[in-house]
Structure formats: C-alpha cells, structure tokens
Amino acid sequence: MLKKCRIPERRDVVIHTVIMALLVMFSAGRTCGAFPVDPERTVSEQRESSHVEDVEFDEASNDRRAIESDETQQRPEKSHVVVEKDAADEDATEEADVDPTEDVKQKFGSVLNALLPKKQAEATLLNRKIDEKKLKQFEVRFGRHFDLILRTELHFMRVVCKPSREQYNVIAADGMLARTKAIKRFALIQEGARQGFTQLPDSNTRKPFADDLLSSAKRHLTADQVAAYERELAARDRDHKQMAVLVTAAKIDHKLVLSAEQRKRVTKMLNEDWDVSWGAAQMLMYEGQYFPDVPDSKLTPLLTSSQEKIWRTVNQQGQEFWGLNVGMNQAIALPEEKWDGESGNDALPASASTERPDAESVDSNGEKSGRDATATEVSDRTGEKAE
Amino acid sequence: MSRRSDYWSSLRIPVLLLTMLVGATGFSSTASGQVGFTDEQFEQWVFQQYGNAATARAMLKQSMELYTDEIDQTCSLSDAQRRKLFLAGQGDIERFFRKFEIVRAAFQTVRNDQQKVIEILPDVSAVQSQMSAGLFDRDSLLKKSLVNTLDREQFLKYVRVDEERRRFHHESKIMLVIVMLDQSAPLTAAQRNQLRDLFLRETRPVRHPTQYDYYVMMYQISRIPEERFKQILDDVQWEVFRVMLGQMHEMEEWLEENGLLPVTVQVEERLLPDEQAAVQ
Numbered sequence: 001m002l003k004k005c006r007i008p009e010r011r012d013v014v015i016h017t018v019i020m021a022l023l024v025m026f027s028a029g030r031t032c033g034a035f036p037v038d039p040e041r042t043v044s045e046q047r048e049s050s051h052v053e054d055v056e057f058d059e060a061s062n063d064r065r066a067i068e069s070d071e072t073q074q075r076p077e078k079s080h081v082v083v084e085k086d087a088a089d090e091d092a093t094e095e096a097d098v099d100p101t102e103d104v105k106q107k108f109g110s111v112l113n114a115l116l117p118k119k120q121a122e123a124t125l126l127n128r129k130i131d132e133k134k135l136k137q138f139e140v141r142f143g144r145h146f147d148l149i150l151r152t153e154l155h156f157m158r159v160v161c162k163p164s165r166e167q168y169n170v171i172a173a174d175g176m177l178a179r180t181k182a183i184k185r186f187a188l189i190q191e192g193a194r195q196g197f198t199q200l201p202d203s204n205t206r207k208p209f210a211d212d213l214l215s216s217a218k219r220h221l222t223a224d225q226v227a228a229y230e231r232e233l234a235a236r237d238r239d240h241k242q243m244a245v246l247v248t249a250a251k252i253d254h255k256l257v258l259s260a261e262q263r264k265r266v267t268k269m270l271n272e273d274w275d276v277s278w279g280a281a282q283m284l285m286y287e288g289q290y291f292p293d294v295p296d297s298k299l300t301p302l303l304t305s306s307q308e309k310i311w312r313t314v315n316q317q318g319q320e321f322w323g324l325n326v327g328m329n330q331a332i333a334l335p336e337e338k339w340d341g342e343s344g345n346d347a348l349p350a351s352a353s354t355e356r357p358d359a360e361s362v363d364s365n366g367e368k369s370g371r372d373a374t375a376t377e378v379s380d381r382t383g384e385k386a387e
Numbered sequence: 388m389s390r391r392s393d394y395w396s397s398l399r400i401p402v403l404l405l406t407m408l409v410g411a412t413g414f415s416s417t418a419s420g421q422v423g424f425t426d427e428q429f430e431q432w433v434f435q436q437y438g439n440a441a442t443a444r445a446m447l448k449q450s451m452e453l454y455t456d457e458i459d460q461t462c463s464l465s466d467a468q469r470r471k472l473f474l475a476g477q478g479d480i481e482r483f484f485r486k487f488e489i490v491r492a493a494f495q496t497v498r499n500d501q502q503k504v505i506e507i508l509p510d511v512s513a514v515q516s517q518m519s520a521g522l523f524d525r526d527s528l529l530k531k532s533l534v535n536t537l538d539r540e541q542f543l544k545y546v547r548v549d550e551e552r553r554r555f556h557h558e559s560k561i562m563l564v565i566v567m568l569d570q571s572a573p574l575t576a577a578q579r580n581q582l583r584d585l586f587l588r589e590t591r592p593v594r595h596p597t598q599y600d601y602y603v604m605m606y607q608i609s610r611i612p613e614e615r616f617k618q619i620l621d622d623v624q625w626e627v628f629r630v631m632l633g634q635m636h637e638m639e640e641w642l643e644e645n646g647l648l649p650v651t652v653q654v655e656e657r658l659l660p661d662e663q664a665a666v667q
Contacts, residue, residue, distance in 0.1 A: 148571075148627075155623045156573040206570060235576035236569065243566045246559035253552065254521070254596050257453040259460060260551055281570070284563060285601045289435075289519050306456065310449055315436050332630050334623055 121199035125192045126185060138187040142324075144333075146182060146205070150175050151334050153209045158337065160232045161217060161225040165339050171216045178212035186324055202276050203324050210236075244279035245270045248292060251284075252299075255291075255314060256307040265302050273298055291316050423499035429491060433515050440487070444480065447522060451476035454523045458533070461548045462541035475532040479522045483514075490514050513645075516597060524595030557592040560604050567601075572627035574620075581619045585611065594647065602638060603647050609635035 154172055157163070163171065185208060189200055210233055217226050249267040252258065258266060270278075278292030291314045300308050430439045437443040455472050458464065464472070490510045497503035523529050534542060565582050568574070574582065590607040593600050609632040616625055642648045 152572045152623065152627065156575075159621065160575065204570075206573070210573075232575055236573065239562075239576065239579055240566050240569070243559070243562035246555075247563050250556045250559040254556070257450075257457045259457065260548065263552075263555065281563075281567060285567075286598045289598055304456075306449060306453055310446065310453065313436065313446055332627065334626060337623075 122201040174216035247284045475528040478528040520597040561586045572624045606635045
C-alpha cells in the first residue's frame with residue numbers, strides 16, 4: 001500500500017507542473033485543458049490559480065475518461081466516437097448562438113474525412129474555416145508554447161547555418177508568420193479531433209516551424225548554409241523515427257517476451273512499415289499500456305501462437321488522437337539571442353558543431369568507438385542506414 | 388487548508404489518471420437502487436482492457452507461460468525445473484490477487500461515498516500499475532527462483548539473454564528522453580550522440596519496466612552534474628533543459644514511495660565477478 005504523507009508545498013507544485021506538462025500534450029487536441037506554469041507568478045499565486053484552472057483540467061479529465069472507459073473493452077473500437085460526444089457537449093455549452101445545422105455539418109465532415117485518402121483528408125481539414133473566437137482561445141492557451149518552439153528553432157537554425165545578424169533578423173520575421181500559420185494549423189487539427197475526424201495530420205508542433213524556417217533560409221541564406229540546415233533536419237527526422245521504432249519494439253518485447261531474433265525482426269518490420277501516426281510521444285512514454293495500430297498482418301507472422309493470443313488483448317490506439325506534441329517544456333521565456341560579433345556564433349560551444357564527427361576511432365581492443373560507432377549501432381538495430 | 392488544497396497536496400500521477408477513470412465509469416445508482424460504484428466498475432479500474440478479474444487471471448497465466456517458454460528456449464529446462472518455475476509464477480499471480488482482494492475489501496466498505504473512494508485511489512492505483520506493468524519482473528518469485536532452479540551454466544545463459552534485452556530497453560528509453568529534450572530545445576545530431584553516450588554512461592536500466600520509466604530515466608539524468616551538460620549544450624539549450632530536469636529532483640520521494648527507486652540490479656549481483664564480466 002502506498003504510504004500517505006504530507007508533502008512540502010514546493011513539491012506539490014512541481015509534481016502538479018509535471019502532470020500539467022503531460023496534460024498539455026494529452027489534452028491539447030482534446031479540450032485544451034491545461035495550464036502551463038508561469039515562471040513570473042509566485043508559487044502561492046500558482047496554487048491559488050490552480051483552483052480556477054481546475055475547470056480546464058476537468059475538461060481534460062472528461063476526455064481522458066472517454067478514452068479510458070472505451071479501453072475497458074477488449075481491443076477497443078475506434079474511440080473517436082466518444083470524443084465526438086464530449087466535444088459536442090462542450091460546444092453546446094460554449095456558444096448559445098450556435099448554428100443549428102453545425103452538428104450535422106460536423107458529423108458529415110467527420111464521415112467524409114474517414115472516407116477520403118489520407119493526404120486529401122488532411123488537406124480538407126486544414127483548409128476549413130475556423131471560428132475567430134476559437135482561434136483566439138487557442139492562442140491564449142498555447143501561444144507561449146509556440147513562442148518557445150519558434151525561439152528555440154530560430155536558435156537552432158542560427159547554430160547550424162551561422163547566419164549574420166541581418167540574415168537572422170529577416171528569418172526571425174518570417175518566423176512570426178510561421179507562428180501565425182502554425183497556430184491556425186493546430187487549432188484546426190484540435191478542432192478536427194474534437195469533431196471526430198479520424199485522419200489527422202501529424203501533431204508534432206515543431207515540424208511546421210522547421211519547414212517554414214527552412215523555406216525562409218532558402219530565400220535569404222547561401223546554398224551551403226541551407227544544406228547544413230537540411231542535413232540537420234533530416235537527421236532529426238531520422239533519429240526521431242529510430243527512437244519511435246525502438247521504443248515500440250521494446251514495448252512489444254515487454255508484453256510478448258520476444259526472443260532476440262524476434263526482437264530483431266519486429267524492429268526491422270517496424271522500421272520498414274513505419275507510419276508516423278504510430279509515433280505519438282505521449283503513447284510511447286507509457287510502458288505497456290498503449291500500443292500503436294501496427295497491423296496484425298505485419299506482426300503476427302513474427303509471433304508464436306501464445307504471443308499472438310496476448311497481442312490480441314492489447315490496447316491498440318486505432319486512429320486515436322493523442323493531442324499536440326509541444327514537448328515537455330513549461331513555456332519558459334528565453335532571453336533574446338546574443339550577438340558578440342557579426343558571425344553570430346561567438347557564444348556557441350564547440351560541441352554544438354554540426355560538422356560530421358571525425359572518422360571513427362578504434363580503441364586498443366580494435367573496437368569502434370566515438371559518436372560514429374554509437375550512431376552505427378543504433379542504425380544497425382533499426383536496420384536503417386545513417387546518412 | 389481548504390479541501391481543494393488538500394486534494395492538490397496529495398496529487399499523484401497515477402491517482403490522477405485513476406481519478407479520471409473513476410469519473411469515466413460513473414458514480415451512479417446500482418441495480419438495487421443504492422447510489423455508489425459497483426464491483427464491476429472497480430474491476431474495470433484495476434484490470435482495464437481485461438475488464439474483470441477472471442479474464443485478467445487467464446491473461447496473467449498466459450503471460451507467465453511466455454516467460455517460462457522463453458527461459459526453456461534459452462536454458463533447455465528439465466520437467467522438474469519447469470514445474471518449479473511454474474509454481475513460482477503461480478505464486479506471483481496469487482500474491483497479486485491477494486493484494487487485489489485487500490484493496491477490493493477496502494473499496495467495498497466505501498463504495499457509496501465518492502470522496503472516500505477517491506481517498507483509497509492510491510491503493511487502487513498501486514494494484515493497477517502492477518497489473519499494467521506485468522507481474523514477472525526482476526523482483527518476481529519467478530525470476531528470483533531462477534538462481535536456485537537453474538544450474539550455473541543455464542543461469543549464465545539466461546542472464547546473458549536477459550542482459551541483452553535490458554540493454555535494448557535501456558537504450559530505447561534513453562533515446563526517448565533525448566527526443567523529448569530535442570523536441571523542447573532542438574539539438575544537432577552530434578549533440579544527440581554526445582548526450583546518448585553521456586546517458587548510457589551515467590544511468591542504469593530501470594529496476595522493472597513500468598509506465599513511469601520516462602520519469603525514472605529523467606530523474607537519473609537530472610542527477611548528472613551540470614558541467615557535463617554544459618560541455619555539450621549551449622546556454623539557450625541548457626536553460627530549457629535546466630527547467631525540465633529541475634522538476635525531476637522534486638520527484639525523488641514520489642518515485643521512492645512507488646518502489647521505482649533505487650535503480651538496482653538484482654539477478655546479476657548474484658554472479659561471481661568473473662561471471663559478471665562474461666555476461667558483459
């Protein structure tokens with residue numbers, strides 16, 4: 001049994017904060033029910049405000065409940081139906097002057113979305129109109145998270161491309177446009193999730209910023225600078241995919257007690273047939289409870305009959321929307337970039353270098369060592385070649 | 388202190404999730420007209436997708452068979468050894484259901500009072516977490532019995548296989564942490580590799596996998612001296628990471644209370660030094 005003990009006040013807030021960070025990710029797509037900790041407020045102010053913000057938190061709980069109750073069934077059917085119901089309830093209380101045909105339109109929209117090819121469904125969703133009031137609410141709740149994403153991505157671009165101050169400023173101005181676009185994009189995705197749309201675009205909030213900054217870099221930087229940024233973004237995508245493949249394979253292994261050979265084959269299969277919707281960070285973080293929607297036809301040929309029986313009892317998430325992935329940040333405010341010289345990189349550590357590591361070193365035992373060696377090991381596990 | 392403040396003071400991640408689940412299953416009139424939660428609802432909280440105790444028991448038995456099959460495949464067990472491991476695994480299942488029955492008895496005394504049900508949620512959560520993580524981890528009777536059931540050669544073979552698995556899981560968790568950090572403040576490929584090397588050196592695999600592995604890893608990482616990070620990260624990146632890692636120091640007590648710390652190795656410590664080297 002758990003011990004019950006009094007916890008110091010500061011710890012309460014910290015645990016609360018961690019949970020809220022999780023809920024930011026969990027709930028963003030569902031009801032926006034999260035409140036990041038404001039570093040400018042005192043602990044007591046935050047505690048006080050938490051009472052008010054419970055309302056938002058409870059909204060998030062409602063959606064979580066919907067998932068959990070649905071998951072009590074064996075191999076649940078797609079749970080978006082429940083989300084849709086919650087969203088409909090919430091919308092009903094939100095606006096008195098709601099269009100009476102809105103509900104029908106939403107239902108029609110979600111059915112249509114399910115029938116269209118994935119790319120077309122995503123494009124249809126992103127081209128919808130969004131209510132200005134809802135857009136504003138979304139920005140109020142998540143604006144600071146998006147600010148931090150933009151700020152850190154600009155910093156990353158600076159580390160990688162080494163722009164001059166003038167070049168940086170022009171790209172930063174484009175970044176503000178990227179922010180506006182991203183807010184609309186993710187507000188639409190969230191709205192779509194509420195309305196039961198099942199084919200939703202990637203919920204990774206950083207990617208559109210990186211894509212837009214890359215476009216801007218192509219207009220304002222040299223080809224070499226752009227190539228460096230492209231290389232890093234490709235490496236980021238590759239590493240994130242490798243992580244998702246390995247974590248998923250480890251989860252399946254934990255559940256099904258795979259042999260070493262099976263583990264290799266499952267990892268290879270996941271790597272070859274990977275679907276970006278299987279890699280929601282929120283799902284990957286929870287060992288054993290939730291699994292991506294890997295088709296049985298791909299996995300079961302690699303399993304024994306006993307393993308297959310257990311696999312059929314796990315929670316696969318279908319087209320569940322896990323919320324927006326804004327990272328585990330607390331929307332902290334970072335200082336402006338410092339510029340000691342026109343090269344713009346004086347303040348950066350040598351370790352941030354984007355140069356490829358030196359050729360691998362070989363230790364006294366003839367073993368590979370250094371960064372290349374470890375990168376190769378990881379690539380070997382997923383069967384993917386590092387560039 | 389207000390009731391609400393008390394609530395936040397005792398907040399725990401699993402309890403929070405369970406509270407949501409309690410809300411989901413609903414506080415309602417039972418068939419007999421009495422207001423409260425039913426046994427079926429309680430079993431759903433604990434056993435989740437398995438729905439009830441009978442289904443969960445059957446699933447746990449299947450899971451135990453997977454573990455014994457794997458050991459058999461690695462060590463070629465005799466019938467007597469297999470029977471012994473089977474009994475140990477049965478013991479784990481019975482031990483779990485004894486805990487479950489204690490919590491269920493507590494639930495049955497308070498089922499008609501929603502507030503009191505919330506008060507026992509930490510206990511429900513502990514059983515639920517154990518069910519969700521699986522019973523046959525390194526602290527299980529099944530695994531502990533291996534050292535006395537297998538002969539030395541078999542045991543060494545098993546430890547090698549288990550060690551390989553543990554490394555695979557550990558590396559995947561390290562990569563998960565790095566990607567989560569990367570998502571908050573992007574890193575170059577070189578920095579990701581450097582962090583990976585640092586974390587592999589400075590952290591140990593979790594004692595047994597649970598849904599809180601991410602926090603256990605982050606907690607371990609938060610104890611790495613700041614200077615090591617500063618050799619790899621720049622000021623802006625470090626500022627973001629510092630805030631994230633700072634929260635983890637505060638979770639130590641909670642992780643300990645939930646049996647997630649210390650991160651130790653159990654089985655391998657029973658090996659002689661030369662055997663440990665052979666496994667590595």
